[in-house]
Amino acid sequence: MDIAGRITIEPGKRGGRACVRGMRITVADVLGWLAQGQSVADILADFPELEPEDVSACLAFAAERERGTATVHAA
Template identity: 65%
Template sequence: MAIDYKKRITIEPGKRGGKPCIRGMRITVYDILEYLASGMKEEEILDDFPELKKEDIRASLQFAADRERKLTKSSL
């Protein structure tokens, strides 16, 4: 089931250069994706960043998937 990432991912021009962040914090979607890609487990990320929730990680993945889908469609 897809998560509604629009409730969790925020984009503010003055924060982290306008990159998509988690719930207005300074943790970006890119940060989460990079941690996962480096092999960190979801539980490790949540332990390192107690302000994050499991749904934030899922929202980051859904956001990235949606962005990829939109890029793919626009290039066809």
């Protein structure tokens, strides 16, 4: 999975937190929705600008960050 192509960090956007493709939707937002029990289909219906691969990239980014191996490039 190309996380760097889907997850971006911009110093002036959302406090420099990891976001999906430069949007104002953070990785933490997506993870929180999943943790609350929303399905990927629910999230995509609520946020049509997101793609299924974005949700997968959020999960992969979180896993890599937990392992200490996450890398993204500033947008």
